[in-house]
Amino acid sequence: MKKNIILISFFYFIINYSFAQQRVTINHIQSKLITNEGVEFTGELIDVNDDLYAFDSWDNEGVIVINDKQYSLGNINFNVTTNKFNSRIKRDQLFLYNTANIDAISINNHLFKKMGDSFYEVLYEDNGDQLLKRYDVKYKAGSVSRLNGSVGKPTVSIEFRYLINSEAEIKMIELTKKSIMDLTKNEQNLNIFESFVETENLSYRKEDDTIKMVAFILKNS
Numbered sequence: 001m002k003k004n005i006i007l008i009s010f011f012y013f014i015i016n017y018s019f020a021q022q023r024v025t026i027n028h029i030q031s032k033l034i035t036n037e038g039v040e041f042t043g044e045l046i047d048v049n050d051d052l053y054a055f056d057s058w059d060n061e062g063v064i065v066i067n068d069k070q071y072s073l074g075n076i077n078f079n080v081t082t083n084k085f086n087s088r089i090k091r092d093q094l095f096l097y098n099t100a101n102i103d104a105i106s107i108n109n110h111l112f113k114k115m116g117d118s119f120y121e122v123l124y125e126d127n128g129d130q131l132l133k134r135y136d137v138k139y140k141a142g143s144v145s146r147l148n149g150s151v152g153k154p155t156v157s158i159e160f161r162y163l164i165n166s167e168a169e170i171k172m173i174e175l176t177k178k179s180i181m182d183l184t185k186n187e188q189n190l191n192i193f194e195s196f197v198e199t200e201n202l203s204y205r206k207e208d209d210t211i212k213m214v215a216f217i218l219k220n221s
Contacts, residue, residue, distance in 0.1 A: 043097045045089065051081035052137055052158055055107060058088045065104040076107055080135040080158050083118050115165070123162075123211050129218045130165040131211060162210070166218060173214075177204040183217045193217060 041064065055077050062076035076087045085105055086094040099105075104113045112119045115132070124131035138159040164171045164183070173179045184190040196202075196216050202209040 054078040063106040131214045132163045134161040
């Protein structure tokens with residue numbers, strides 16, 4: 001059964017009133033989230049910054065999975081810049097989760113699982129085969145002014161990389177026809193696959209359609 005996560009009352013008291021009383025600084029707080037059955041999520045408090053996040057809003061439905069048990073909570077987001085998870089405690093303050101013991105986290109039905117030291121969104125999973133989506137930050141240098149040679153402010157954005165984890169082999173793919181068709185094993189499989197794509201009217205550049213195509217190839221290879 002899913003358990004509602006609450007902030008311990010002492011934690012809330014310190015966050016809401018310590019600044020007015022000027023008695024306790026943030027360094028004296030043991031930062032943790034705790035469930036009503038004693039399950040603790042350790043982490044630390046950090047200031048809000050310019051990091052990029054996977055979801056535009058903080059009003060998200062989250063589920064944390066630890067040892068096959070699920071704990072539900074709101075107000076969670078995936079920090080793409082750090083590949084970590086944060087909850088918003090105040091307008092200018094975040095809770096950074098320690099994910100060492102966390103197996104997976106779902107946000108608005110987007111499932112993130114750990115592979116190595118990084119979290120990937122699981123787009124498809126069956127019999128050990130996975131289609132994974134990695135969130136990365138793309139940096140673009142600012143343009144140079146023709147008038148005075150000054151350099152404009154650089155821009156950052158989120159970009160995605162797609163990987164197939166199958167039979168202990170990890171292969172990166174792109175949302176292109178060639179990249180996806182290269183996954184087929186032989187000419188016969190290729191003909192069957194092309195017929196499937198045409199029948200279903202799928203696009204190689206759409207993520208949802210790519211999931212269907214990769215699932216078809218993995219099941220029929």
